[in-house]
Amino acid sequence: MSKTMFEKIWDRHVITGQPGEPQLIYVDLHLVHEVTSPQAFQGLRMNHRKVRRPDRTFATMDHNVPTKDIFNVKDLISKKQIETLRQNAKDFGIRLAGMGEADQGIIHVIGPQLGLTQPGQTIVCGDSHTSTHGAFGSIAFGIGTSEVEHVFATQTIWQVEPKQMGIHVHGKLPDGVYAKDIIMAIIAKYGVKFGVGHAVEFYGDTIDAMSMEERMTLCNMVIEGGAKMGVVHPDQITFDYVAGRKYAPKDMAAAEDYWSQFQTDDPAAFDEVIDFDVSDLAPFITWGTNPGMAVPYDQAFPEPQDQNDAHAYEYVGIKPGMKPTEIPITWAFFGSCTNGRLSDLRIAASYLKNKHIAPGVHALVVPGSMAIREAAEKEGIAQIFRDAGCDWRMPGCSACLGMNPDKIPAGAHCASTSNRNFEGRQGAGSRTHLASPAMVAAAALNGHFVDIRKEASVWSR
Amino acid sequence: MEPITSHTGKAIVMPNNNIDTDQIIPKQFLKNILKTGYAPHLFFDWRYDQSGKPKPDFALNKPENQGATILISGENFGCGSSREHAVWSLTDWGFKVVIAGSFSDIFYMNSTKNGLLAISLPAADRKILNTATSTDQITVNLVDQYVEFKGQRFHFDIDPMWKNKFINGLDDIDITMKYEDQIEAYEAAMPTFD
Numbered sequence: 340m341s342k343t344m345f346e347k348i349w350d351r352h353v354i355t356g357q358p359g360e361p362q363l364i365y366v367d368l369h370l371v372h373e374v375t376s377p378q379a380f381q382g383l384r385m386n387h388r389k390v391r392r393p394d395r396t397f398a399t400m401d402h403n404v405p406t407k408d409i410f411n412v413k414d415l416i417s418k419k420q421i422e423t424l425r426q427n428a429k430d431f432g433i434r435l436a437g438m439g440e441a442d443q444g445i446i447h448v449i450g451p452q453l454g455l456t457q458p459g460q461t462i463v464c465g466d467s468h469t470s471t472h473g474a475f476g477s478i479a480f481g482i483g484t485s486e487v488e489h490v491f492a493t494q495t496i497w498q499v500e501p502k503q504m505g506i507h508v509h510g511k512l513p514d515g516v517y518a519k520d521i522i523m524a525i526i527a528k529y530g531v532k533f534g535v536g537h538a539v540e541f542y543g544d545t546i547d548a549m550s551m552e553e554r555m556t557l558c559n560m561v562i563e564g565g566a567k568m569g570v571v572h573p574d575q576i577t578f579d580y581v582a583g584r585k586y587a588p589k590d591m592a593a594a595e596d597y598w599s600q601f602q603t604d605d606p607a608a609f610d611e612v613i614d615f616d617v618s619d620l621a622p623f624i625t626w627g628t629n630p631g632m633a634v635p636y637d638q639a640f641p642e643p644q645d646q647n648d649a650h651a652y653e654y655v656g657i658k659p660g661m662k663p664t665e666i667p668i669t670w671a672f673f674g675s676c677t678n679g680r681l682s683d684l685r686i687a688a689s690y691l692k693n694k695h696i697a698p699g700v701h702a703l704v705v706p707g708s709m710a711i712r713e714a715a716e717k718e719g720i721a722q723i724f725r726d727a728g729c730d731w732r733m734p735g736c737s738a739c740l741g742m743n744p745d746k747i748p749a750g751a752h753c754a755s756t757s758n759r760n761f762e763g764r765q766g767a768g769s770r771t772h773l774a775s776p777a778m779v780a781a782a783a784l785n786g787h788f789v790d791i792r793k794e795a796s797v798w799s800r
Numbered sequence: 801m802e803p804i805t806s807h808t809g810k811a812i813v814m815p816n817n818n819i820d821t822d823q824i825i826p827k828q829f830l831k832n833i834l835k836t837g838y839a840p841h842l843f844f845d846w847r848y849d850q851s852g853k854p855k856p857d858f859a860l861n862k863p864e865n866q867g868a869t870i871l872i873s874g875e876n877f878g879c880g881s882s883r884e885h886a887v888w889s890l891t892d893w894g895f896k897v898v899i900a901g902s903f904s905d906i907f908y909m910n911s912t913k914n915g916l917l918a919i920s921l922p923a924a925d926r927k928i929l930n931t932a933t934s935t936d937q938i939t940v941n942l943v944d945q946y947v948e949f950k951g952q953r954f955h956f957d958i959d960p961m962w963k964n965k966f967i968n969g970l971d972d973i974d975i976t977m978k979y980e981d982q983i984e985a986y987e988a989a990m991p992t993f994d
């Protein structure tokens with residue numbers, strides 16, 4: 340019987356249990372951050388338990404980080420949470436990329452960057468965007484704090500095997516249209532719960548042509564469609580990305596040989612297949628309060644279908660029939676585990692080069708990690724952002740979730756490269772419009788969204 | 801975890817779809833390092849006005865709804881972030897049961913770890929339950945897997961393993977430690993590339 344890539348990895352990790360029932364799954368890599376771990380460490384202490392495999396555990400601080408002045412955490416409760424992780428990492432012998440250290444960054448950015456994320460693995464983290472790591476051909480999903488405690492103590496997790504969905508993505512992306520637009524378009528078309536209970540594999544010639552960073556963007560946001568995780572089969576692009584990184588395997592030949600087995604035999608192995616042609620895709624923008632409330636650039640905002648839509652219009656302060664160009668953008672946010680990697684910053688910078696953001700627009704640029712920040716400084720990208728009038732920051736989750744000082748003011752419309760446009764997500768009363776880094780750059784320059792496809796030849800994908 | 805076999809209480813109806821965890825408990829309240837103390841912040845942005853005063857027309861603020869233990873909602877409840885604080889804030893307020901059309905996967909798993917019964921029922925059943933007022937009682941029988949309201953019974957599904965955990969109030973780590981030998985054997989057989 341043909342199997343999906345996901346099933347092959349899953350089957351290799353089952354300790355006990357039958358298909359269709361909760362099974363005990365071994366966890367290869369446990370990523371930890373400061374918000375969802377303190378209660379888990381406390382649970383270990385109360386029960387005199389240890390972290391079973393500190394060598395398979397890696398922690399950093401990202402959610403609370405003040406990106407303006409990283410060494411000066413003014414919020415005392417944030418400070419306590421950050422200090423608590425530092426102490427817990429020390430007490431339990433866990434590797435920690437501490438604030439301001441060379442390896443620090445958003446957990447889903449540094450995992451791949453350090454070579455911790457590898458094909459064929461099972462990866463968990465107390466964070467829904469753990470799905471990002473599926474881009475490497477690994478099973479990666481977000482868990483709650485009780486599960487974090489369980490993984491600490493046992494290096495395993497109880498899970499029911501999800502169903503398998505394949506999304507066949509094919510066609511050449513038009514200029515000015517990116518991985519971000521693909522996943523936004525899929526969620527807009529199929530809704531914010533199309534993937535509930537499913538592992539989604541993206542495959543097809545569009546995916547094969549993508550860089551690892553584009554694949555990560557795709558898998559990162561699949562959770563916004565309700566999927567438990569997103570996966571892409573590992574190939575030479577994956578192997579080349581992993582090779583030579585800090586925690587990459589020393590014997591790459593043996594590793595590649597092992598990783599290569601994780602391929603879906605036949606699309607017939609999926610429980611469900613969606614066909615998605617990207618050759619005519621337009622850039623997408625969200626108008627409402629969940630990522631499914633999005634339209635392609637050329638379309639006007641739709642008539643409300645129900646109470647939820649009506650409420651969203653009221654919250655965002657725009658009207659059906661309006662076009663994306665009519666949203667008055669006063670904030671732009673570049674960053675997050677969705678689009679805070681070097682290639683994202685390059686795209687945005689190529690558009691901002693020798694230009695200045697519109698009067699009255701505030702633009703925050705927050706690299707996903709210290710390493711990305713350094714690389715951007717070296718390449719001259721950082722200077723492009725500064726010259727364009729953007730606020731160039733230290734790495735962290737920043738205004739993606741406004742759990743730190745970076746918040747969008749109430750009533751302001753923010754063009755954002757992040758992943759969620761929920762009510763108040765970027766700050767109480769803030770109005771988020773999700774889009775690709777190129778679209779956000781263009782919006783920052785003009786004070787409203789514009790059709791970047793007309794100028795897309797200026798920068799490269 | 802406290803064992804639960806059956807529960808009777810009054811319900812609050814919030815029939816919206818896609819109630820996300822940012823609405824259940826906004827991020828500014830995730831900085832606590834404890835599992836309790838979240839009740840005052842549950843549905844914070846919907847519950848209080850700009851000055852921090854309770855909005856009188858919000859369900860949780862109505863005097864007749866105090867003491868409710870069952871929340872009835874729409875599709876895709878608990879979508880968004882993985883924060884277990886969403887479950888802790890619901891249980892801290894006093895909820896024992898959430899009935900919805902469906903749940904996000906992570907929210908559902910979190911509920912099983914904290915004795916919060918998350919029950920999926922189809923729209924037709926919820927339409928009837930949505931008529932519940934603060935003077936009505938709803939019973940949830942976990943052993944026989946039904947919700948009872950005004951003499952009508954609605955069957956629900958639950959995985960036998962989660963059911964057993966709820967009924968016996970079992971701790972997951974204790975269950976798993978019974979497989980210690982298998983975990984060790986698994987680790988010994990893992991591939992290495994060094």
